[in-house]
Amino acid sequence: MMRSPVPKGRVRVLNDASPQNRDYILYWMTSFRRAKSNFALDRAIELAKQMKRPLLVLEALRVGYEFANDRLHTFVLEGMHDNERAFQDSAVKYLPYVERKVGEGKGLMEALVKRACIVVGDDWPCFFVPKMQQALAARIDCRFEVVDSNGLYPMHDTPRVFTTAHSFRVHLQKVLPAHLMQFPTEHPLSRLELPTFDAPLPKQWKFGLDVAVADLPIDHSVPAVPIPGGSAAAEKRLAHFISKILPTYADSRNEPELDGTSALSPYLHFGHLSTHQVFTEVVGTEKWSVEKLGPSIGGAKEGWWQLSPHAEGYLDQLVTWRELSFNMTSHRPDDYRSLDELPDYARETIAKHAKDVRKVTYTLKQLEEGRTHDRLWNAAMGQLRETGWFHNYLRMLWGKKIYEWSKSAADALHAMEYLMGKYSIDGRDPISYSGYFWILGRYDRAWGPEREVFGTLRYMSSDNTAKKLDVKKYMDRFAPENGSLF
Ligand SMILES: Cc1cc2nc3c(=O)[nH]c(=O)nc-3n(C[C@H](O)[C@H](O)[C@H](O)COP(=O)(O)OP(=O)(O)OC[C@H]3O[C@@H](n4cnc5c(N)ncnc54)[C@H](O)[C@@H]3O)c2cc1C
Structure with missing residues (x-):
């Protein structure tokens, strides 16, 4: 697949402020918690290159959100450890931050923004994330862009809200091919050169991952589970799915006693894995290329991709059903729960x-x-x-x-x-x-x-x-x- 600059249709600007002539580009990683296949990271790198500035990536974990508990924290922290390893020795400065007390992180973003030229964020349309970003956008004096790296089809490519999976499939069969030519960079850190980050960091906050979940003020009644978090575990599970489960997915997916589905939803949710990575691996097993796509077939579930029934069945979940959800939440931010x-x-x-x-x-x-x-x-x-x-x-x-x-x-x-x-x-x-x-x-x-x-x-x-x-x-x-x- 061709690599290209971040498509304009995936970038939204949240405020009217201009870029500033300051120390670095700041990428606030909140939802696409990974160091590869990530349009938001690509955009931040693109800006860092254009403005000849270093890139600072802040990945934070709050304690004061609804449902914060050992299970979710452990999963996210495992991902942060992976990211720390992935950014180590790269041209990008990675700054992990875990709140120790409720409200302790207040003011951190503003402090980092004081030295930032532009802020880049993840355009993810659910839970507290959009409101948190809008609140920051209104308070800061530099441009704040959010980038959509959720799925194969950019959420804001159409203003239409689809009310059935069928109508969404009809639409995708017409418009998706163009987007299959635009993938995020698989390994954006590889051979990347950027100016070295040497700006001072605010002293008020303790950065790093040296925290024990048991010491945090979160709900300890929901214990961690054996599903390991992070991009490395996600890729391991993806490889297992591709070799052992995908070949029979259409037969096994409705059988609760079998390990018959991808079980990748936790990784997709926290952004430890991208849809583009999953898609590439799925179609790679059948030596597929975009030229193989059939003509639009009126929204039929199978036959358009020209893949096996197992791969087509899987892509219908991953692309049609998953992205239908993003269509609703992104276009009805105030009503999707109504x-x-x-x-x-x-x-x-x-x-x-x-x-x-x-x-x-x-x-x-x-x-x-x-x-x-x-x-x-x-x-x-x-x-x-x-x-x-x-x-x-x-x-x-x-x-x-x-x-x-x-x-x-x-x-x-x-x-x-x-x-x-x-x-x-x-x-x-x-x-x-x-x-x-x-x-x-x-x-x-x-x-x-x-x-x-x-x-x-x-x-x-x-x-x-x-x-x-x-x-x-x-x-x-x-x-x-x-x-x-x-
Ligand atoms: C009441 C209810 C609540 C649900 N809550 C969630 C939730 O909180 N988070 C969540 O990720 N999924 C949710 N789903 C959808 C679905 O059950 C899970 O995505 C799926 O079981 C995850 O397992 P998997 O990754 O093995 O799926 P697979 O069968 O391997 O499917 C591949 C991917 O397609 C997407 N997908 C699968 N089924 C659906 C679906 N029905 N609708 C939209 N996308 C789908 C997921 O991203 C999934 O990882 C819910 C479904 C129902 C009926």
Whole structure:
């Protein structure tokens, strides 16, 4: 694939301030936490070269955000250690910072900006990141650009918000080929030459990774899990996926008892791995090149890439479904969490059935502890609680049951946000919201027969799931104590 300058359509300027004639370019790495295949890093390097300035990369980890806990901190810190190694001996100065007390990092960005010509950030449209960046942009006196390195299709290439995966596929089949010619630099630090960083750093903050998670003021009730964080672990898992799982992905992806999917979502969420890297490896197994793309085929799921059904099935998740989530969150920053943004049929049927008697309801605590009457659901919750990740098919069932057992759609949404936000390494992501809102009817259609509580929302039952999939060992492992399925 051709390497090129950072495409203009991936860069947004957040304020009106001009570049300043000062000491360095500052890249504030918040979401694409990696030293390769990263358009934001490419842009920062591009500016450093143009302005003949050193490049400073700040990667920070706050303690005061919602859900900060041992699990998330450990995963992110492992990534920061990898980045420290990756930037070591390079022409770029890497500055890791971990907050020790809530609010301790306040003022750090402003202090670093005082000597910066331009600030570059990651354009990632979810959780607290956009608001934090906008707040900084309004306060500083130099230009602040954010760069989109989320996926193959730049989020702001179109103003359109897609309401179905099908319409998004139709669109992608027309416009994506041009973007497949523009990839981030695979190894941007290799043979890179920039002026040496020698500016003084503010003394008020203690930089470096010499911290113990146990000493930090975060939630210690959610322990670290064996999924290792960082780009090295991500690439190892990617290699395993390509050689062992991708060749049968279409058959294995719906089987919770198998290691049958990529399990790369935690790495994609924290930016330890890029979609471009994954895409390159997937298509590389079939000696694919962009010339092989078929003509637009009206949004059909398979056949456009001209790859095996396994690779096509995988790319439909990684590209169509994942980037559909980014389309929504980036274009509706204030509404993507709002029930008012559901399609008409979903809002109407939810309203019509709002007062239906729920046969059973559970408190958030009962859900969190996996103490429902439904053993398969408890197992799914057990996998999430214990491992920090769970299987897509069971996420669908998990969410549908939460809706069934909640007093309202708003309560169901709150429960999903809380449980995933707290326990899932890949939670708090644009995909989290397309998942929760899919449960409530987004990207879906009305289904009959109309039922109590669900109305015409798609219904799922644990009974059918247990008939369709092998889940016995799964339940024995993650919900050993409840005796029956219902
Ligand atoms: C209620 C609910 C909540 C969800 N919450 C999250 C979440 O917080 N974070 C998250 O990353 N995913 C979420 N998903 C989507 C999906 O379940 C996970 O992305 C997937 O299970 C991750 O496993 P994997 O990496 O092995 O996926 P693979 O099958 O290997 O798929 C490849 C990649 O495609 C993307 N992808 C897969 N399934 C979907 C999907 N349904 N929608 C959009 N993108 C998808 C992911 O980036 C994934 O890594 C949720 C789904 C539901 C139904």
